[in-house]
Amino acid sequence: MSSRILPDFDLLLPQSVAEAVELLSTHRDRITVMAGGTDVMVAMKFAQSPAQLMSLENVPGLAYVLFDPEKGLRIGAKATVADLLAQAEVKRHYRALWHAAQTFATGQVRNTATVLGNLLRASPAGDCSCAIYAIGGVVVLQGSSGRREVDIDDFWLSYGVTARRPDELAVELILPPPAAGSRSAFKRMTRVSEDLAKLNVAVRLEMSGNTCIDARLAMGCVAPTPLRLTRTETLLKGRELTAEVLQRVAASVQWEISPIDDKRSTAEYRKQVSGVLLKRAIQEACGAA
Amino acid sequence: MKNREITLHINGEEYRLNVAVNRTLLDVLRDELGMTETKYGCGTGECGACTVLVEGKEVNSCLTLAATMDGKRITTVAGRADFGRLDHIQQAFVDEAAIQCGYCTPGMVMKTASLLAKNPDPSEAEIRHALEGNICRCTGYEKIVKAVKKAAATMPGRAAAVEPCKEVVQ
Ligand SMILES: Cc1cc2nc3c(=O)[nH]c(=O)nc-3n(C[C@H](O)[C@H](O)[C@H](O)COP(=O)(O)OP(=O)(O)OC[C@H]3O[C@@H](n4cnc5c(N)ncnc54)[C@H](O)[C@@H]3O)c2cc1C
Ligand code: FES
Ligand code: FES
Numbered sequence: 001m002s003s004r005i006l007p008d009f010d011l012l013l014p015q016s017v018a019e020a021v022e023l024l025s026t027h028r029d030r031i032t033v034m035a036g037g038t039d040v041m042v043a044m045k046f047a048q049s050p051a052q053l054m055s056l057e058n059v060p061g062l063a064y065v066l067f068d069p070e071k072g073l074r075i076g077a078k079a080t081v082a083d084l085l086a087q088a089e090v091k092r093h094y095r096a097l098w099h100a101a102q103t104f105a106t107g108q109v110r111n112t113a114t115v116l117g118n119l120l121r122a123s124p125a126g127d128c129s130c131a132i133y134a135i136g137g138v139v140v141l142q143g144s145s146g147r148r149e150v151d152i153d154d155f156w157l158s159y160g161v162t163a164r165r166p167d168e169l170a171v172e173l174i175l176p177p178p179a180a181g182s183r184s185a186f187k188r189m190t191r192v193s194e195d196l197a198k199l200n201v202a203v204r205l206e207m208s209g210n211t212c213i214d215a216r217l218a219m220g221c222v223a224p225t226p227l228r229l230t231r232t233e234t235l236l237k238g239r240e241l242t243a244e245v246l247q248r249v250a251a252s253v254q255w256e257i258s259p260i261d262d263k264r265s266t267a268e269y270r271k272q273v274s275g276v277l278l279k280r281a282i283q284e285a286c287g288a289a
Numbered sequence: 290m291k292n293r294e295i296t297l298h299i300n301g302e303e304y305r306l307n308v309a310v311n312r313t314l315l316d317v318l319r320d321e322l323g324m325t326e327t328k329y330g331c332g333t334g335e336c337g338a339c340t341v342l343v344e345g346k347e348v349n350s351c352l353t354l355a356a357t358m359d360g361k362r363i364t365t366v367a368g369r370a371d372f373g374r375l376d377h378i379q380q381a382f383v384d385e386a387a388i389q390c391g392y393c394t395p396g397m398v399m400k401t402a403s404l405l406a407k408n409p410d411p412s413e414a415e416i417r418h419a420l421e422g423n424i425c426r427c428t429g430y431e432k433i434v435k436a437v438k439k440a441a442a443t444m445p446g447r448a449a450a451v452e453p454c455k456e457v458v459q
Contacts, residue, residue, distance in 0.1 A: 003332030003351075004316075011290050011310035011356055034354075041313075041352040042333050053310075057357040082346075106422025107400065108349045109334055193421045194335055 006041075007049040013058045017142060017171060020059055025144040025167035027052055033169065035078060036112040038105075039121045062171065065090065072137075073175040081110040081118075081128065094175060095285070096184035096202040100131035103186075106194045116170050119155065122162045125196045125221050129156075131186045133218035133226050134202035137175040143168035156225035181207045185285035187277050188220075191264060197221055198265035199274060203281045205236070210286075212236045217278065222257035222270055229256050232278070246282060250275030295359040299324070300368030308355045315339045315350035318365065326367045326395050330424070337423030340396035341365050347403040349422075366395035369402065378402055378440040387436035389427035396423050401437050410441055 012031065014020040024031055032050035034040045044050070056062065062078040067089035075084070084090050084101040091098040104110055104127050118128040119139060138149040141164055150163045157163060164170060188200035199221050206214040215236040217229040232252045239245045252275075259270035290310060297304045299322070308317055318324045318341070330338030332351045339351040342364040369376045375383065378401050388394050397420070404411060404419040411419065416437045417430075425433060 004329070006311040006313070008291075008311060011293065011354070013290075013293075013357070037354065038334060038352055041354070045332060055354065055357045106334075106337065107403070107419055108337060108340055108347050108422045109352075111346045112348050112352065 003045050006044050009044075009050050010052045012052055012054040014054065014056075015058050015060075017059060017062070017169060020054060020056065020169050021142055021144060021167065023054060024169060028166045031166075033120075035114040035117040035120075036080060038109050038113040039117060039123075067093070068177070070177055071174075072177040075115050075173045075175070077114065077116045077169070077171050079115055081105070081113050081115060082107075084115060084128075085110070093178035094131075094135060094184065096131040096134055096186040096204065097128065097175070099186040100127040100188075100200075100202065103188055103193070104128065109194075116173055119152075119173065120162055120164065120170055122156050122158075122160045122225060123196075124159065124223055124225055124227075125200070126226060127186070127188060127197060127200055127220070129226050130188075130197075130200045130218050130220040131184070131202040132173065132175070133228060134186075134204045134216045135175055135184055136204070136216060137173055139164075139170055140172045140174065141165070141168040142171045147171075149174075153228070159224040179206060181213070183207065183285045185281045187281045187284070189273065189277065196264065199270055199277060201274070201277050201281050203278070203285050205282065205285050207286065211240050212238070219253070219257060219274060219278070221264070222259040222274060227257060229253060229278070231256050236282075241282070241286060246279050249282070250279040253278050293356040293359070295356060297355075297358060298360075298362045300364060306355075310354065310356040312355050313351055314341070314343075314353040314355045314358055314363070317355040318350065318363075324365060324367065327365050328392055328395055330392070330396075335422075335424070336393075337396040337400060338393055340399040340423065342399055342403060345403070345406065347400055364399070364402075366398050369398065377443045377445060378405070378436075381436045381440035381443060382433075385432050385436040385439055387428060387432040393423060393425040393427075397425070397433055401440055404437070405441055405444060409444060409447060411437070413438075 030051045031054050034055045062076040064076040065079045065083050065087050066074045081101045081104050115128050118126045137152045144167050155163050184204040186202040188197040201219045204216045215233045217233050220226050235249050254271045259267040261267050318327050328338035330336035334349045334352045340347050341350045343361050378398050400423050416434050
């Protein structure tokens, strides 16, 4: 295996969602689904040898990003990270996701990589994944026995593993409609901009004046999957966001995360900076009201 | 399927090909069509040497399966020159001496073409943000940034340029 040569595989090019689901239910675990391919192609060059690769290239009607003020944001399985950036409503109402998309990889990768592919890769470093975890939402999966929705809170099971069953295709992601007083922010740290994050964080706050009514905090690269900081969230809820509260929030993070040493950073460093990064994200969310 | 009949429209010409499904677009361009102007750097989407435009959008051809490109319009750096006459972007790279070994240049030119199509008057920060997927081992980037500015300034029909799109760089 090399960065040059792909293994042998059979290419499947379904023409519809129904055909894709049919193929998945017939061949089950033998199929690797490919949307943009920015993860799958690299994996095939170095590690994976799927018997069958199913490209979504010819499946029509999945490349949408649709905003409805009542229903929220619907992102189809073929919508790319660049497609998100092209939508003014994403920037206005889903700030954390917009910022994650903006700092994501490179222009070339953003034109190809899909938002849902980022969720389905189930990497703890996924930038869109981190932002979406904080915002909340549901992944819509279509299988041979119909459609079901999985809450993003229940979507990642372990490193690289999601709640998707082998016969299911992810068809879309639905984010909640923007609520008054709701704001979000995303921050990440990288070695160089085209590299994956060494740490990322996203927050969604429901504010009333300077008081935090509700909070969802998500952090990446600190556990086998993206992580919600549920204990730290309780330190924010119902509190006025004073300097002391933010200090307590920042200090609490290191007790909730379990980072490791890897080629991008060390566990020690991640523990040291996680609280600071979270505090800055909270401040940015409040400032960007 | 292990092979697929596809039609590619490369630099305005139509090519009918039978490709093995595990060949990248970069391999097909270079090895099957002899179009070696698009370069192979890393094979993993990081260096940008293999950048081509697919339907006007820049992509890494090393991460693109040729078999999924049926019917697509593809532009390589050679497609920008008109019978050997360089276009304004290529000329700007020459004029600003933004080329040393030249290995990154095809990708840099294609990325610049895509940037200027969306944003005909980019700021320096926007240029640097746009070029983050193109690595140059030689120049130190200063001259490349100057070349992109010059290309913007010398773009033919500047006034008629399409949809300015200013992303805030943070
Ligand atoms: C140079 C480079 C830089 C990168 N930088 C970043 C970065 O900054 N931040 C970041 O988060 N990621 C980054 N990535 C990783 C990658 O681009 C993202 O994870 C991307 O969102 C994956 O989307 P895709 O469409 O390319 O997925 P694919 O590679 O097509 O698929 C990814 C996974 O999802 C599965 N899948 C995809 N779609 C479906 C579906 N509809 N139903 C079921 N399963 C599906 C695939 O089987 C696979 O397991 C980078 C990758 C490269 C090569
Ligand atoms: S060869 Fe494609 S990005 Fe390096
Ligand atoms: S000129 Fe040599 S890599 Fe850029």
